[in-house]
Amino acid sequence: xxxxxxxxxxxxxxxxxxxxxxxxxxxxxxxxxxxxxxxxxxxxxxxxxxxxxxxxxxxxxxxxxxxxxxxxxxxxxxxxxxxxxxxxxxxxxxxxxxxxxxxxxxxxxxxxxxxxxxxxxxxxxxxxxxxxxxxxxxxxxxxxxxxxxxxxxxxxxxxxxxxxxxxxxxxxxxxxxxxxxxxxxxxxxxxxxxxxxxxxxxxxxxxxxxxxxxxxxxxxxxxxxxxxxxxxxxxxxxxxxxxxxxxxxxxxxxxxxxxxxxxxxxxxxxxxxxxxxxxxxxxxxxxxxxxxxxxxxxxxxxxxxxxxxxxxxxxxxxxxxxxxxxxxxxxxxxxxxxxxxxxxxxxxxxxxxxxxxxxxxxxxxxx
Amino acid sequence: xxxxxxxxxxxxxxxxxxxxxxxxxxxxxxxxxxxxxxxxxxxxxxxxxxxxxxxxxxxxxxxxxxxxxxxxxxxxxxxxxxxxxxxxxxxxxxxxxxxxxxxxxxxxxxxxxxxxxxxxxxxxxxxxxxxxxxxxxxxxxxxxxxxxxxxxxxxxxxxxxxxxxxxxxxxxxxxxxxxxxxxxxxxxxxxxxxxxxxxxxxxxxxxxxxxxxxxxxxxxxxxxxxxxxxxxxxxxxxxxxxxxxxxxxxxxxxxxxxxxxxxxxxxxxxxxxxxxxxxxxxxxxxxxxxxxxxxxxxxxxxxxxxxxxxxxxxxxxxxxxxxxxxxxxxxxxxxxxxxxxxxxxxxxxxxxxxxxxxxxxxxxxxxxxxxxxxxxxxxxxxxxxxxxxxxxxxxxxxxx
Numbered sequence: 221x222x223x224x225x226x227x228x229x230x231x232x233x234x235x236x237x238x239x240x241x242x243x244x245x246x247x248x249x250x251x252x253x254x255x256x257x258x259x260x261x262x263x264x265x266x267x268x269x270x271x272x273x274x275x276x277x278x279x280x281x282x283x284x285x286x287x288x289x290x291x292x293x294x295x296x297x298x299x300x301x302x303x304x305x306x307x308x309x310x311x312x313x314x315x316x317x318x319x320x321x322x323x324x325x326x327x328x329x330x331x332x333x334x335x336x337x338x339x340x341x342x343x344x345x346x347x348x349x350x351x352x353x354x355x356x357x358x359x360x361x362x363x364x365x366x367x368x369x370x371x372x373x374x375x376x377x378x379x380x381x382x383x384x385x386x387x388x389x390x391x392x393x394x395x396x397x398x399x400x401x402x403x404x405x406x407x408x409x410x411x412x413x414x415x416x417x418x419x420x421x422x423x424x425x426x427x428x429x430x431x432x433x434x435x436x437x438x439x440x441x442x443x444x445x446x447x448x449x450x451x452x453x454x455x456x457x458x459x460x461x462x463x464x465x466x467x468x469x470x471x472x473x474x475x476x477x478x479x480x481x482x483x484x485x486x487x488x489x490x491x492x493x494x495x496x497x498x499x500x501x502x503x504x505x506x507x508x509x510x511x512x513x514x515x516x517x518x519x520x521x522x523x524x525x526x527x528x529x530x531x532x533x534x535x536x537x538x539x540x541x542x543x544x545x546x547x548x549x550x551x552x553x554x555x556x557x558x559x560x561x562x563x564x565x566x567x568x569x570x571x572x573x574x575x576x577x578x579x580x581x582x583x584x585x586x587x
Numbered sequence: 588x589x590x591x592x593x594x595x596x597x598x599x600x601x602x603x604x605x606x607x608x609x610x611x612x613x614x615x616x617x618x619x620x621x622x623x624x625x626x627x628x629x630x631x632x633x634x635x636x637x638x639x640x641x642x643x644x645x646x647x648x649x650x651x652x653x654x655x656x657x658x659x660x661x662x663x664x665x666x667x668x669x670x671x672x673x674x675x676x677x678x679x680x681x682x683x684x685x686x687x688x689x690x691x692x693x694x695x696x697x698x699x700x701x702x703x704x705x706x707x708x709x710x711x712x713x714x715x716x717x718x719x720x721x722x723x724x725x726x727x728x729x730x731x732x733x734x735x736x737x738x739x740x741x742x743x744x745x746x747x748x749x750x751x752x753x754x755x756x757x758x759x760x761x762x763x764x765x766x767x768x769x770x771x772x773x774x775x776x777x778x779x780x781x782x783x784x785x786x787x788x789x790x791x792x793x794x795x796x797x798x799x800x801x802x803x804x805x806x807x808x809x810x811x812x813x814x815x816x817x818x819x820x821x822x823x824x825x826x827x828x829x830x831x832x833x834x835x836x837x838x839x840x841x842x843x844x845x846x847x848x849x850x851x852x853x854x855x856x857x858x859x860x861x862x863x864x865x866x867x868x869x870x871x872x873x874x875x876x877x878x879x880x881x882x883x884x885x886x887x888x889x890x891x892x893x894x895x896x897x898x899x900x901x902x903x904x905x906x907x908x909x910x911x912x913x914x915x916x917x918x919x920x921x922x923x924x925x926x927x928x929x930x931x932x933x934x935x936x937x938x939x940x941x942x943x944x945x946x947x948x949x950x951x952x953x954x955x956x957x958x959x960x961x962x963x964x965x966x967x968x969x970x971x972x973x974x975x976x977x978x979x980x981x982x983x984x985x986x987x
Binding site: 221222223224225226229289293469473476477487488490492493494496497498500501504505506508509511512514515530531533534537582585586 | 593880892899986
């Protein structure tokens with residue numbers, strides 16, 4: 221076993237820390253919030269130039285053919301600065317599904333790698349929560365030259381800046397993954413902001429025309445592909461969460477040395493030292509759990525799913541401890557928009573509730 | 588980054604599993620299973636050490652020149668994992684894991700010959716005389732005095748929490764040889780034979796009905812000067828060395844894995860309203876969370892064994908293993924108690940002749956669980972309290 225970074229991973233991390241560290245200051249992130257769609261388009265181009273969007277894309281499709289350990293290294297750096305660009309949806313979830321699609325998607329993959337296409341998963345529907353394999357109400361039926369797609373989707377993460385959607389629907393062959401372009405006839409989007417300043421959309425699909433070339437997978441193959449893509453996405457979120465925790469350790473320990481009360485830096489008080497120790501322990505254990513999940517990603521689906529669920533429970537609960545105590549250690553400043561810790565708290569909340577929260581993961585790991 | 592366990596370890600695991608199954612007397616395994624604690628059966632512990640020694644495996648972690656096997660850290664990990672799963676007792680911890688490494692690192696050739704051979708061959712139990720009634724966490728201020736007179740020391744004082752002293756032939760002691768320097772600098776490391784005149788041992792009745800912990804009174808005990816290990820005044824350094832020597836053992840990872848597996852078996856066997864406890868949502872969630880924590884702990888141990896580059900002081904990581912490992916010992920044994928429900932309340936004596944007869948109402952799996960959970964309250968106290976560990980982490984990781 222080797223937990224140390226390979227030379228390539230070291231280069232990846234160095235460039236990620238340099239670019240993200242220079243670019244994603246708190247001021248910059250707060251400024252981005254006031255833009256129309258919330259994303260940093262020029263930074264996204266840099267993501268593409270640095271090869272970050274190509275990590276999971278197979279070499280024969282013009283990608284780097286990398287591994288989830290590489291993604292986790294990068295995701296940790298993104299989490300460090302609460303970077304909320306649509307990396308997970310596009311470069312992990314969509315890249316996985318497109319690479320495994322039954323119909324060739326070379327052009328879309330090429331444009332994904334180039335930073336032009338951003339692709340969001342449109343899965344959740346009203347009245348359900350984290351429906352992993354439940355039948356979709358959205359329906360794909362034969363009609364016109366091919367098929368017609370209708371349905372209601374909600375909480376499509378990063379929907380406003382997506383160029384394409386991967387829509388889950390019930391088709392003639394069961395679960396079907398359909399690639400739909402934003403702006404296609406019959407696609408209506410309603411956009412909103414989330415508490416971490418990322419964006420999401422509700423999607424109404426009304427008789428959208430679908431050709432055979434847009435069908436990515438059907439039936440059991442669709443289920444398996446979706447499940448793999450979601451598990452990879454969950455681990456990517458968990459890696460961001462660990463990155464956020466690790467940043468909070470630095471932020472809080474620095475603050476405890478600088479903030480004075482009762483004539484001392486507050487870090488002199490044992491009650492606060494022990495809170496920092498608890499945060500250190502939780503963060504260390506969370507990173508161990510991330511490694512465990514990564515080690516199980518290539519194993520049979522049942523092993524992989526359970527490991528990811530266990531890791532998500534553990535890491536999300538550790539993240540709650542760390543992000544809550546980070547606010548507590550900052551006193552009143554902790555709940556202001558001026559201070560980093562409130563952004564980490566909000567980001568952790570969003571990371572926890574994407575693609576399965578603690579309750580969902582706990583039930584899944586206990587099954 | 589390579590997160591897969593080496594394939595070669597699978598063969599090694601199969602080999603040691605088979606060997607342990609062949610060597611371990613069922614009687615010893617059954618006793619260990621009934622107690623499940625750390626100190627169960629001094630005689631059986633020594634018997635198992637002797638059996639292991641016949642194969643050259645009683646001190647596998649020692650350097651080869653002193654009887655070690657030359658196994659890699661991962662092989663040692665696998666061996667200990669398999670031994671624990673098979674319900675083998677540990678060897679005498681004080682001898683093979685604490686005092687032994689101090690002697691082979693700092694001791695004289697004669698001391699190595701005398702003590703290392705005895706430890707390796709399981710000739711006797713060894714007690715640890717560190718804590719004193721007035722000096723627990725603040726160990727450096729210990730007061731037991733050893734005054735040099737010619738070729739011997741005269742030792743006076745009192746030790747406490749000396750596990751298994753009543754069943755031990757020797758003890759390794761921290762004593763004050765110089766009262767006139769700063770506390771840490773006046774401490775020496777002394778081997779004392781426990782049947783020496785002036786040594787009185789009193790067993791302390793414990794919360795769980797056992798009485799393994801002892802008080803040791805030393806009243807003008809004469810100790811040959813040749814029993815001083817290393818140099819006078821270096822005892823504190825040696826003690827720190829031994830506590831630091833094995834960074835992963837305080838995780839109790841094998842204990843925690845094994846006892847969690849036992850809790851799962853209990854959950855399947857115990858019925859609540861006609862349904863196994865394992866099917867009740869509150870127990871399922873508790874078991875899942877503990878399994879996640881134990882899994883994370885195991886991977887924290889693997890990170891340490893694989894020598895992961897670490898941006899913080901490594902001792903902070905070792906203290907993390909101790910914090911989590913001790914908390915888990917309590918949580919997992921408490922879960923066992925709760926799985927048994929009211930049946931957990933029945934007192935079980937430690938003496939074999941006073942054992943409960945197994946039957947449908949009182950299956951053997953109920954025996955010993957509560958005793959184990961009760962003494963597990965000490966896991967966040969011995970070896971540096973939880974609060975001491977947190978202090979170490981906040982200082983070494985953050986400079987607070």
